[in-house]
Amino acid sequence: MSILTVKNLKLQFGGLLAVNDLSFTVEKNSISSIIGPNGAGKTSVFNMITGFYRPTSGEIELDGTSLVNKKPSQITKLGMARTFQNLRLFPNLSALDNVKSGMHCRTKEAVWGALFHTKSQKEEERLIEEVAQECIDFVGVRKYMQRSAKNLPYGAQRYLEIARALATKPKILLLDEPAAGLNFEEKQYLIQLIRRIRDEFHITVLMIEHDMGLIKEISEHITVIDYGCKIAEGTPNEVLNNEKVIEAYLGKEEVI
Amino acid sequence: MKKYKKHSLLLLVLAMFLLPFLLDIYWLDVITLVLFYVVLTQGLNIVVGYTGLLDLGYAAFFAVGAYTTAILMTTFHWSFWLTLPVAALFAAIAGIIVGTPTLRLRSDYLAIVTLGFGEIVRILAINLDITGSASGIYGIPRPTIGSYVLSSQQDFYYLILIIAILSVLVVYRLGHSRIGRAWVYIREDEDAAEAMGINRIRLKLLSYATGAVIGSLAGSIFAVKMSAIAPLSFSFLQSVMILLAVVLGGLGSIPGVVIGAALVIVLPEVLRGAEDWRYLIFGVALVIMMIFRPQGILPKKYETEDRSDPEEETNDKNHSISV
Numbered sequence: 001m002s003i004l005t006v007k008n009l010k011l012q013f014g015g016l017l018a019v020n021d022l023s024f025t026v027e028k029n030s031i032s033s034i035i036g037p038n039g040a041g042k043t044s045v046f047n048m049i050t051g052f053y054r055p056t057s058g059e060i061e062l063d064g065t066s067l068v069n070k071k072p073s074q075i076t077k078l079g080m081a082r083t084f085q086n087l088r089l090f091p092n093l094s095a096l097d098n099v100k101s102g103m104h105c106r107t108k109e110a111v112w113g114a115l116f117h118t119k120s121q122k123e124e125e126r127l128i129e130e131v132a133q134e135c136i137d138f139v140g141v142r143k144y145m146q147r148s149a150k151n152l153p154y155g156a157q158r159y160l161e162i163a164r165a166l167a168t169k170p171k172i173l174l175l176d177e178p179a180a181g182l183n184f185e186e187k188q189y190l191i192q193l194i195r196r197i198r199d200e201f202h203i204t205v206l207m208i209e210h211d212m213g214l215i216k217e218i219s220e221h222i223t224v225i226d227y228g229c230k231i232a233e234g235t236p237n238e239v240l241n242n243e244k245v246i247e248a249y250l251g252k253e254e255v256i
Numbered sequence: 257m258k259k260y261k262k263h264s265l266l267l268l269v270l271a272m273f274l275l276p277f278l279l280d281i282y283w284l285d286v287i288t289l290v291l292f293y294v295v296l297t298q299g300l301n302i303v304v305g306y307t308g309l310l311d312l313g314y315a316a317f318f319a320v321g322a323y324t325t326a327i328l329m330t331t332f333h334w335s336f337w338l339t340l341p342v343a344a345l346f347a348a349i350a351g352i353i354v355g356t357p358t359l360r361l362r363s364d365y366l367a368i369v370t371l372g373f374g375e376i377v378r379i380l381a382i383n384l385d386i387t388g389s390a391s392g393i394y395g396i397p398r399p400t401i402g403s404y405v406l407s408s409q410q411d412f413y414y415l416i417l418i419i420a421i422l423s424v425l426v427v428y429r430l431g432h433s434r435i436g437r438a439w440v441y442i443r444e445d446e447d448a449a450e451a452m453g454i455n456r457i458r459l460k461l462l463s464y465a466t467g468a469v470i471g472s473l474a475g476s477i478f479a480v481k482m483s484a485i486a487p488l489s490f491s492f493l494q495s496v497m498i499l500l501a502v503v504l505g506g507l508g509s510i511p512g513v514v515i516g517a518a519l520v521i522v523l524p525e526v527l528r529g530a531e532d533w534r535y536l537i538f539g540v541a542l543v544i545m546m547i548f549r550p551q552g553i554l555p556k557k558y559e560t561e562d563r564s565d566p567e568e569e570t571n572d573k574n575h576s577i578s579v
Binding site: 071072074076077081082084088089091092093094097100101102103104105106107109110111113114115117121124125128146147148151168 | 426429430432433434435436437438440441444445447448449451452454456466558559
């Protein structure tokens, strides 16, 4: 069963066709990837799915609900979370406060509750704290919990961004180049983390990644795009042996 | 540690209540003005300090509160206490009016629009008949509690003191709730906040409206304390002085902003002896302060535990706003 369906998606910036007639589906509980050369339109696809860009035409559905013309915050509430290619943490705030932001769309106390410290408000604050700490523990950055996000080591910042996304309690998690800038050990840890997100939380993972080793190891399904068009899809073995993919993405020399 | 903090806070409040018995009428008036500024800066702190929206026309909300109370009390003979919720409502609407067109704007553009809004309100006050044109509104009646008429310097000191304490409490509690955190998320990274499921449009408008309501309360009390108001009190300079107090004290920091308010009012008074030189000295003092402590006198701390690496202290820049 598919959780995310993208149909005939098109994105045009003036005369530039960034994404052209792209269709793909993401299976529930899978770990899938989108790959493609730089500038192929991968992040544009992510930005359309999460509501930051409005597609010129096409349809995006999450669990049967259309996401087109919805605000990013509404889409997050429907069960989609994302991370950013260039970390977008809240730099001055503590790691814990960063993660608490995820719970905003799952809670509802307003001004009244805050002013009078009502019982339900206090309970909600406790819940926010609890979930945030759980997510921090899950990605393993507890020792940095009270420190400003900007003062964390780079790897920890990457994990923290994932923790923050998890706190929104998503059905599907979109990771935009999660391994960028990580060293070998950190990448191994990331692989474990992504697996645990799927296995323990039953969250579908869709990622953009350049690291072929990482993709081969954890991805079950790959969609390859080039110049905004889909050129191949399938399992890692199918895709990485596809001639078109080798030509467009990995370079011809590797074949010879 | 926390208990110690609580006790010293209670002691401070107690001292503030005893102050009228210790000060002469001149200094009591200065401290009363400081308290007006405490209310105004707390309101602006929500907008500028928490949400990170630069507002150069905040005195407009002060004016909305003052004029609403003045008009309702003189023309319609309302009780002062009943004018407060109406003034707050009007201010909230004004906040949303200035907020709506600025939702997509950032920093400098936002500053220009808010500056324009502040001027619109002031110029309206000068030109409308209902606001008494340039001479303003005078003969605003004194508020009463039962048969007691609030009229002395002390009465208004206590009134504004209570409102100042309440506004500090309101900002503190909102700041420590999911609403206050959402405001700070928007300041830190608007797009990331939206991606985390925070409706930035709704929360920005709520920020403007809340800030406006607090500013209007100061305005309402200002009207009955002075018993006469004129557009001159709600000038661009007033907006700048309030913003100055917030930046000087430390954006987003409640105690910092209170100190900022006190400094902006008390310093020119202390310098009265310097006569013509006093605003020059005041200006130089501000420049020096901003050079050596750009993050404000008591900046907001976001890290609660000691950091393991003290070297990082040096590159820990606090957020600042650009005009």
